[in-house]
Amino acid sequence: MFNAALEGLEIVLEINHLIFMFAGILMGLVVGIFPGLGGLVGLSLLLPFVYGMNETQALAMMVGMVAVIPTSDTFTSVLMGIPGSNASQATVLDGYPLSKQGQASRALSAAFFASMFGGLLGALVLTVFLVCARGVILSFGTPELFMLSLLGLSMVGVISGNNIFKGLVSCGLGMLVASMGSAPATAEERMTFSSLYLFDGIPLVVVGLGIFALPEIIDLLKSSTTIAQASRLGGNWLQGIKDAIKYRWLCFKCAGVGAIIGAIPGLGGSVVDWIAYGFAMQSAKDKSQFGKGDIRGVLGPESANNAKEGGALIPTLLFGIPGSGNMAIFLGGLILIGLEPGPAMAKDDLDISYAIIWSLALANLIGAGLCLLISKPVSQITRVPYPILAPLMIMVITFAAFQSTRDFGDLAALLIIGLLAYFMKQYHWSRPAFLIGFVLAEQTETYLYQAIQFYEWSFLTRPGVWVIFVLILFSTIIGYRYLKREKGNARASAFELPVGPELIFGGIILLFSTIFLINSFELTFTASIFPIGVSLMNLILLAVIFYQIFKRVPVLKVSGSFDWFPASAKDPGFRYYFTWWLGYYGLILLLGFFPATALFVTAFLWREAKVRWKTLTGIVLGTAFFLWILATFLKIEFPQSLIF
Amino acid sequence: MRRQTTLLLSVLWLIAGSSCNTDQVGDNSRIEWIIPYKEGGGSDIWARFLAPFLGQYLPEQPTVLVRNVPGGGSLKGVNWFYQQAPNDGSVIGHTSGSTAMNYLLGDSKVAYRYDDMKLIFATPTGGVLYISPKLGVSNYQELDLLKGQKLFYGSQGATSLDIVPILAFYLLDLDIKPVFGMKGRGSGRLSFERGEANVDYQTTSAYLKRVVPLIEEGLAVPIMSWGSLDEEGNVIRDPTVPDLPHFLEVLAWAKGPEILETQEVKIWKSLFIAGFACQKLALLPPGTPDSIVHSWQEATRGLMKDPKFIDNAPKVLGGYMPIVGDKGEKLIKEALQIKPEYRQWLTDWLYDTYQAKVQ
Secondary structure, three states: OHHHHHHHHHHHHOHHHHHHHHHHHHHHHHHHHOOOOHHHHHHHHHHHHHOOOOHHHHHHHHHHHHHHHHHHOHHHHHHHOOOOOHHHHHHHHHHHHHHHOOOHHHHHHHHHHHHHHHHHHHHHHHHHHOOOHHHHHHOOOHHHHHHHHHHHHHOHHHHOOOOHHHHHHHHHHHHHHHHOEEOOOOOOEEOOOOOHHHHOOOOHHHHHHHHHHHHHHHHHHHHOOEOOOOOOOOOOHHHHHHHHHHOHHHHHHHHHHHHHHHHOOOOOHHHHHHHHHHHHHHHOOOOOOOOOOOOHHHHHHHHHHHHHHHHHHHHHHHHOOOOOHHHHHHHHHHHHOOOOOOHHHHOOOHHHHHHHHHHHHHHHHHHHHHHHHHHHHHHHHHHOEHHHHHHHHHHHHHHHHHHHHOOHHHHHHHHHHHHHHHHHHHOOOOHHHHHHHHHHHHHHHHHHHHHHHHHHHHHHHOHHHHHHHHHHHHHHHHHHHHHHHHHHHHHHHOOOOOOHHHHHHHHHHHHHHHHHHHHHOOOOHHHHHHHHHHHHHHHHHHHHHHHHHHHOOHHHOOOOOOOOOOOOOOOOOHHHHHHHHHHHHHHHHHHOHHHHHHHHHHHHHHHHHOOOHHHHHHHHHHHHHHHHHHHHOOOOOOOOOOOO | OHHHHHHHHHHHHHHHHHHHHHOOOOOOOEEEEEEOOOOOOHHHHHHHHHHHHHHHHOOOOOEEEEEEOOOOOOHHHHHHHHHHOOOOOOEEEEEOHHHHHHHHOOOOOOOOOOOOOEEEEEEOOOEEEEEOHHHOOOOHHHHHHHOOOOEEEEOOOOOOOOHHHHHHHHHOOOOEEEEOOOOOHHHHHHHHHHOOOOEEEEEHHHHHHHHHHHHHOOOOEEEEEOOEEOOOOOEEOOOOOOOOOEHHHHHHHHHOHHHHHOHHHHHHHHHHHHHHHOOEEEEEOOOOOHHHHHHHHHHHHHHHHOHHHHHHHHHHHOOOOOEEOHHHHHHHHHHHOOOHHHHHHHHHHHHHHHOOOOO
16 A cells, blocks of 8 residues: 555656646636536536546546635635535635625635645545545445435534524425425426426526525625725735634544545535534534634635545545546546546555545645635725626626526526525525525435335434434534524514515415425325425424514514615615616527627616726626637537527 | 717627627537537546547548537437437437437427437447345346345336336346435445345446456356347347346246247337447437438448547447447337337336336
8 A cells, every 4th residue: 555655656746747737727726716617617628638648647637627626616605605616605604704804815815725724634534544445435324324414404403593493494495496306216206397497406506606696796786885895905814824723623623524424425515515614613612703704614614625525536436436526527537538446446556546646635735825826816806896796796607507507497596596595685594504405305315215215214223323313413402502592692682673574485485385295295105205294394384483473583683674675765675686687687588698798797887887988898898708718718608599 | 988889899799799609500610419418427428439539530520529418317408409400410419228218108208209310320338237145146047046035226216227127127027126216327336335235237337347346356246137239139148248148048048938029028128229239329310311421420430440449449338339320220210119009018017016107
């Protein structure tokens, strides 16, 4: 093993190898920064070149790219509140508030430092466990995977804010939305309304963008300032590194969690950041700043999502089963260059495995360094007046969402989820809880079903199940204690508000759950039991919430208002900006993406931002150039007109 | 001034934009290959491997670009291809085993028919069934010992490509319980390695690389292959695993050769051809002129002699060469022209056994 490790190092340090790796890193940086592109687009762009290259060069390039994506996708998550990829959704929760406080470069450097640390730890885990990981991975059967999904769901307790009932309904709603499409066991259609788009379910990327980005953009437009609301950009990048060092144990623990979850095939890479976030929150004494700009909320998920890629390499290399979305493409690349992953990777091909591991470590180091270097200038973007930034961000989100299946359904889903999320934000229905439910629904359902099929109910007697059960218990207790304390705080700050609008919103969720319930009765038992259970749970919890709303239980702490209509002359309200957005999508349907974007950006800058024509020309030309590059060099597809 | 510039800009961009939109089709130097699956999947890798070779052997050597159009399994992409793709040779298509299963089972979302699409070539694959050594069976002649034991098979779903193994179990009277919801054959194998499933099959290339090491360690016992097709369309032993009997051999041994003439076995053979022996197809849209079909087929014959292709093909195609021309055409048409009563039997059987409805 030691010899193989050295041989691997020798391969990595060859100048040829380094050059190709660097090319991969640069490419990873570029596609990672744009939300919605990420590993899938990047690696599929690389594939045509990979074929025909020699084995180690191709590997160097692919690993370089895979390693930096979870680092560079942090930029938009922190600076704009747009999740850069599925792996950095949780980073938005605290990273973005930090940007708003003018501490963007601190948040970024903390994130990059944590990413680098996580990546290195992931590589270390790989080095040590590659030879013996097989047995460990095989000991996780379907019962354990089911329990791990429950453990993830138990994070809802701490994450859902001050009303556990609303948090649970949000989570349940996320699960129902995830259950739309073909049922995992029987492939029956659930709530698809015979639409091909819904048959595959709504993609996570679209849900993530809708949940976070759309409400933030509209809220910021209403206040029409800059992202950084402090007059001066405080908190420099050194501060971020100091933060990372100060919370080194947190980074260490979260990276460990990330590597382990990444290594267990079948759990999926997108849960990692949420579990790390919940974990960071649970282990903190003072939780009051989470969600408002606690640096620990950035450090946790960021150290975990880079470590995850290291962990995810284990099942990819040993079993040929991708541990994450990026790994699925990576696996494809391996096959194209003639490396068939399998048990041999831990035996005869061990030197190649180590070359991959060392490349991963080195690429993480270089990637994080490059990101740190550009973080200071890039964070100036938070000082640009928001009405100028907004149309460009709307455009970016639109093509990011469209990349997931290249169907107009993506845009429709983005709008509907975004609308839902906007009101969830107003009335404090936890959006992270919704996402956790969405991400874990399918696994929970599938593994429970499979565990019962394989073991019947005796699966509950397995020791692994009990170990995880104790962890779930811990997690629930911490969540419960946190809630109790929050309840006390909320009582003091409760205030009276009209309850009508929130009742309507709750009513819509009630209606959706009921329709899902009725729809499920037409399906076979296997396909229907899960949505029936979740809908019923939602209905019961909603009854409690309605009771609370009527009784004006102080714990509600509703701070938002129902602002569908213009609030004042200065703030034209949600409906106004949502109409702009709708109009843009109408134009896309009519004219196609390019012309529609031209019209939309121009009109918006002119009417809303009221910029001078020179600036306007500059921005529009710049945007056109940017889109042209995407279309020509990255071969990105844009929505085309339905008519022409 | 401001107003005019703005207007001018918008108009300029409108023009630029529409030209950008149009140059994606109708350009002779670029040919699009519609792959109805996501990037990184089996079909995607397959196409990305073949595309540069095809381009090289076509007249004027165009660039063949893979374009992924996933959705509804493979239905969205294939429906589009069948109904809307231009038939001038500038767009080619692809279907895989699961596309054929949707068609054979009469899925209502299917808008395509196989009999008027033009076949360029087909590439086969094979499959090998193996079981856990704990079951105490060392070859196909001892399969009777399985009776009375708890047998699990990790499956993707009864209406997927897994219908081929599941129907095979049924024909052999083996009471193997499929556990559905696996994400792919890889998950099925993982489930086998964990000891949850004790019966599994893998495609031959995955079998050679990932199951043979298990057999050497005594962790798996190979039983049979699904077989392969000869020139006349008879099922023969799979050339990549010649020591293993194929399914029909085993079935004839267990139940007598008469069984091979029954309706159920004919249905199995249709499913086997559509799902394995001619699994991945490269197609041209209905109405494509024969001359264009011919030049594509010539390009395929050309690439099959390319030493670089021959060197690299086994990695992606798993040791099988593409089937070009009339032979493949005839096999596929026969397999996919399923008699209405066969289809009825199949949907009834799926519903009675697994409550699986074809929608």
